Amino acid sequence: MTAIRRLWAKPAVRWGLAGALVVFAAALPLLDLVVPGVLPGPTYTPGTLQILALSLIFAALALSYHVLFGVSGMLSFGHALYFAVGAYGLGIVLERTGLDLLPAVGLTLAGAILVAGVLGAISLRVSGISFAMVTLAFAQAGSVLIRRNPGVTGGEEGLGLATANVPDWLVGVADTRNLYWLALGVIVVVFLVVRWFERSRAGHVAAAVRENELRVRVLGLPPLRVKLLAFVIGSTLAAVAGMLFLLLQSGVTPRAVSADFTLTILVIVVLGGVGSRWGAVVGGIIYTILDQRLTALAGSEWVDALPAVLRIPLSEPLFILGTLFILVVLFLPGGIVGLAGRVGRRRATTGDARDRLEETT
Amino acid sequence: MSTVVLLLITGLGLGALYFLVASGLSLIYGLMGVLNFAHGSFLTLAAFLGWETARALGADSWGALAAALLVGAAAGALVAAGTELLLIRRLYERHIEQVLVTVGLALASVALFDGIWGTDPQFIRGPAWLAETTEILGARIPNNRFLLIAIAILVLLLIVLFLRFTRYGLIIRAGVENRSMVTALGIDVRRAFTVVFAIGGAAAGIGGVLASHYFGYVSPQLGGSLLIFAFIVTVIGGLGSLPGAAVASVVVAVLQQFANFYLGGTGDLVVVLLLAVVLLVRPRGLFGRAA
């Protein structure tokens, strides 16, 4: 075990492994891998690639939330808003302007940065639970705006992707693998951006703010500006994930801006392991696949035949995921990644992970 | 004039609902530092059980309504106390994790309600009088508003009396101010935690049964939609302040009604705007103490 840990400590080994993982992921659409019970079909089929791409989008979204919650200790209950800004923003720009995809993406990004900057600056006037409430309220306002303006957003029906200016290689079921590769590229970029931020001076200050805001203030660093920076970066990355979501799903519904969706992001991050980049990635992938499998389970004949006491809970994926989440919070504070790490590292992790979670108050 | 009266009284009725949810949230937060996301689920469960009770007893009698309210209050109190004992207590003093557990509970329980009662709203009936209207200054006010307002005032009064004249009330008031000093006087403050959860759960339970009459239906989403506004009310009123929750409930609900009517259905947005303004001008809320 120690030998493995020593190897893992070498940057070259880690980069090599991560690179190999990306290459393997990139090769999936060309392979005929079957993972019964986990994936619905062979990895080259559009249905499976769709789920894999979706899981990468959720992983990217979880990474963006990690910048807020895990790195900077900001418990936001409105992160879905920025995902929706990306998805709806791009959708509306594509539908209403003659812009090509790339300029449309640029415009949407600029809009996301603006919205995140303004709302972040207001929200960050308070901290802790009040901050959580304000972000929740802003997301709620976003949700109301989207639902009440069907002329622009499609209202409850949702907004479809206007494909006129989207390159052909990204449209259509047969091109799912292109979207998958795009998602893979995006998550690699998001991961590197998050990693860069965490290791930057601002990232260190943000982490210090999480642990002890008072001390940072005494040191004369501007915690507020660093928190705002983290907020804007996290929110913008969420918007990137949202744009990708629009392309992959060929549309977006108001569910993307609901409080439930924000809570889902929180569940993903905690499930994977708070404070860990890989935790966010693993959480996003496992959550998406689990959600998909549980939905399939709910519709299966096997569940249908059970007595009501078992059938009702088992036919509600969110019930199972919510229960799983509670169990993880109660008994597995480091999440999935923490559990994996603990196998090698003895018990110390539990305390660390708990503290890590608690420092975010 | 009649429109103003109608909006005002309807707003007060909605404010009564907000208060029934927010009072518990605020007490729980004030004493324990826990933001209870499962509070909406307590409300929803009570609404469903109250509806089942009333249905079993013949929904249009006053006795059935009273029974529904009692069942709702009891269910809310029991489930809330159980939540505190089984889930929250294990994470003593770990506030973020306590919030996360209530988030998980909220997600899981709403899904469970979906499974049991279906996702579609169940339309309900009550005593005939509740569905009728009474004319005040030319405005025809649905009678259920009066019931809501009366019961919310009664609940407020009961909570105030409890806080003022019982030993647990004393412990809760002291604990909201300085919990560690309460333990340093030799008092096991955790028992008070269970008590505030039970009180908050009972109030939310009553709120659930009344909400089903206010909206005319029960659905698994009932609690969640009220919860967000109750959160806003709690922050505007000042976290941990019962009078703050009462005043902010009325202000928020009345404002919402007026904005919905006069400003083209923008009630929800105006409320969020109010929250932003309050936090900019007075971050600790209307009645909150300085941190």
Added chain:
Amino acid sequence: MSAPVLAVRGLAAAIGHQPVVEHVDLEVPAGSVTAILGRNGAGKTSTMKAVLGLITRTGGEVELAGERIDGFATHRIVQRGVGYVPEDREVFATLTVAENLRLAERDASPRRELVAELFPDIIARSAQRAGTLSGGQQQMVSLARALLNENRILLIDEPTKGLAPKLVTEVADALARAAEVVPILLVEQNLQVAKRLAQSVVVIAGGRTVHAGPAAEFFADETRVERLLGVHGEASA
């Protein structure tokens, strides 16, 4: 010499990850006042809080009348007969004086007469909110809360801090009277008060006990007082 009421051995404690008490040894003999002295930030208040379980103990033993109490929750420790008068009083500002006292009553027959005798001022203000009292009066309420019950020991943290000279004497008088009925562990920056009340002293520096012994002997050696506390025995910090 009889067994100590309170014995602390090798106590260590932390706030978060920050160690604030490294290794404190002290004993409070029955029927006496022991003063904890030390410069600001030496770990005096933290020692008291660690004894009470208000901050996390990371090592050492605490014995109350021969019984190990480290590891107990705060309210259990207090129920075993420990009265606490915190630094800054910590009265409940929104509660009345009477409510503050009622909250503190643990015993079936609390010593209301003693409190009324010592603090007639605050009894006269029973219905007033404690937050509206002066600093001195709040200190009396805080002391009264601890004196109401039959405690084995009182932990009193800087009772004269921020008080006017006349009030300092008044509080010291009350403490002297309290010391007749219960042993006291006292943190006191005002050396005059410490000198008057304490039979023994413990000096803490950097979270460690650096001196322990009879008070008279300690205060007699002015160079040592100067070296350990950075003040002259005559001055008050």
